[in-house]
Amino acid sequence: MPQATLLQAIHDTLHEEMARDPRVLVMGEDVGREGGVFRVTEGLIDRFGPDRVIDTPLNEGGIVGMAIGMALNGLRPVVEIEFADFIYPAFDQIVSELAKLRYRSAGLFTAPVVVRAPSGGGIKGGAYHSQSPEAYFIHTAGLTVAMPSTPADAKGLLASAVRGPDPVLLFEPKALYRTVKGEVPEGEHLVPFGKGRIVRPGEDLTLVAWGAMVPVASMAADLAAAEGVRIEVIDPRTLWPLDIALIEESVNRTGRAVVLHEAPRTCGFGAEVSALIQERCFLRLKAPVGRVTGYDTPFPYALEKSYLPDPEKTACAVRAAMEF
């Protein structure tokens, strides 16, 4: 299988999906001639032309709103928001319009829009180029929210999103764009929504992490292994709908769970995962479900390192659960 970075996998998948289906369009600020701020859409305009790779004005609300109309009218728009932090001007269009169409029309119509947005920290971007806003959207019924951590999953989730019947938000961990390399299946490769993945098996504790925190979880698992603790790392891949069955089965075996995410702690998605675990595995739990998260602060500029979870902080939470 060929190797690719996460970024390359997303690029190639957009290319493949556009070649497969003429209804698929890519749109956003500087996605055409510039190939996007992170160069994810590089070259697509040369192959598919400016009618299918649309450079838009700076207007996120307008872009997403327009994509909804296009999707209602038979197209398959894939919107790029330059940074997930700029999704808020489009928040209203996403939560008020996009998320509710299928429900309020009793299934008569829906808008299969894909919104891609690079999220998370690690590039010293400060308050407005680093955020992880997934929980806001998970809270809104009617949206599928996914976050890949490997090139293969990026391909599979994006392809499923483009082909699927409903709106999907794909948050892409920008810290992993060029730092993670992996095998990507050639040809058709679909990762179904709502199916998680066991990154590494273990018997003593279940560590649930997504996006850029998956490699951190693996490093924490290495640290724990040195102390004789065998961690099972689970990447849900789709945050909503969540593969709670996979997590439940794991925690019932290990009896301990820690959730790890970059977003702030309070009402972060870790809170929901933790609640689901205790509802389903209460009698098997040997320790409270731990959380390792960002802080309840705006994303800092100078203190980014202090803010972000890392293997050591994760190992601390693991130790606390083991020694409880």
Next chain:
Amino acid sequence: MNVNRQEALEYMRKMVLIRRFEERAEEAYGQGRIGGFLHLYIGEEAIAVGAMAAMKPDDDVVTHYRDHGYILARGVDPKVVMAELYGKTTGVSKGKGGSMHLAAVDRHIWGGYAIVAGHIPLAVGLALANQYRNLPRVVTCFFGDGATNNGTFYSALNMAAVWKLPLVAIVENNLYGMGTAVERASAVSDIFKKAASFEIPAVQTDGNDLLGVRDTVRTMVEMARAGEGPQLIEARTYRFRGHSMGDPQRYRGKDEVEAAKERDPIVLWRRSLLESRLATEDDFRKIAEEVEAEVETAVRFAESSPDPDPSELCANVLVPG
């Protein structure tokens, strides 16, 4: 020329200060001492310097993220500005804001804003408060051509016009929003025309002509102060550097950039001062030396300042309870 020697040299000093400050910031960025994003104002200095010269020191200012020029033109010490870029405790916001969010409330600079066009309604609110409190202050709001394609631009101008608020919107049309040329993203390339739908007085001016900017801003700020409602200025300019650091600038040719540099605002100002005999080469040499020392001091200050303590991370989310 409607300018005395002292003013003329002060304008020159400020433009050179902004230029050299940013060139040093660029170096520091290259060395990894400044992180994240750095948007240089090089080529556009005449707008900040001209506008600040036209305003009263307590007129309020709200800006976009390409914001090093305004705060330096207002006279804030380059040391604390550089320290902010470095993310040090001695910076204007203790390193919590960084390059894009520079503020100096004692100088009525309410900050740079990284969400494009997100700050325009804030400027309207500051103006409404000035009107409500019977303060004679005008608010100026700076942003780029790209920002005028966003809904908040229109809704903000509409509100300002409905209540005849003391607001002057200054659009720096540098012909590009990131990699998108203005005519590819905006239905009208002459941005000032957008104000017509709100019946807001608007003019287009050469943003590289320092005195032209100053006098236009002065006229419109005084109209706003006199109760004639919001005003809009489109200052045409050109950014000599990439959108931010690391921009390969494939959207424009080298010749285009070189041609634009012929109209470098510092060069233009220097020429008119020599022609009008308001200044000599000696004056410029002296300014260059003084600025060099000032910027060097700023860099040293930033480099020798302490990093914030991790305990600062959770401070200032709300008032301490």
